[in-house]
Amino acid sequence: MNRFYWYAGLLLVSLFVVGCGPMSRPIPERLNDVDQKSVNEAWNRALTPVGKHDRQTWLDVFVTAYAHEVGVDRLTFRSEKDLATGKVVMEVFFERAKPADDRFVVTVYDAAGKVVRTEKYNRDEVTRAVEELHPKGNPPPAGVEKRMQRVQEIMPKNEPK
Template sequence: MRWAPIVLIAFVVGCKGPLSVPMVDRLDEKSQAEIDEVWENMLTPPNGLDRELLLDVILSQQLHQHGVDSLRFISEKQVGDGLVVMEIRFDRDDPLFDEFSVSYVDRRGRELRRERYSREDIDEEIRLLTEMSADAKGEAGQTDELTEEQAARRAEREERARVMREVLEPLTRDCDAAGTTTDGAEMTSVE
């Protein structure tokens, strides 16, 4: 039974890990107070929970990211002769500085490209991708008669989906025959 919460987490968030979007949730006051109380319970007294139990509690509620006061997450990926550096920054007291950034630097460390995404940027892209997915599945309640604006939006989404499929093709190659994505979710075509 010790692994039940962890298995539940893996089932809920999939095999890709708990931080499924490059941004940390900002909690309401009540939820934050509950998380703060959990931390007090865990560390009063400081050694009250043994090593394994401390880790179990943190993993079961994703406390490494959920309800934290600040977070800085850096990941790197070697691409050709360059390096992609992705960074998530979160500060509970300063929401204007929540961000996800992607930088590409050459081997000398010179920045060749840098993109910064705010919380609003991330939320908007998630909304758009969700709509694109609904369109692909036919769940958007669309009719055959589209306004000019709706037709233009649909065409833009279809083009974005086409480019995304091309870029992501190496990840979907083996899944195409099975009809699933790399995380077990059903694949849908936007065409």
């Protein structure tokens, strides 16, 4: 029964915090103090003692509660996409204790592995773009329609399933 309450509690916190799913933006959202405390307490309950949950329960919790992302202290994420002319590498750096260091970095390499372009975006830039391009219940700011049209011309809309 203890396992059920822990699992249900973490699920509720995660649904409240993440809403539609994991990595809805290129940098994880920061939790407020109350939500962070709740996540910290859930982790401590879940892993004391460390062997109290079986392997499948762990996987179920990670998959359902986005425990790999929500409320973590540090997160580093790297994805790569091969291009006809080289590759693009996208990296996320997040550290809860150092919010000013949060960043999203995009680096393009040519076929020989030489860097041909790097763009670094801080948290404020990412947050502003997300809020402008995906406003919640508000009309988008002036000029955003042109930006969205440009995005749709460049890249088809793909969302994780």
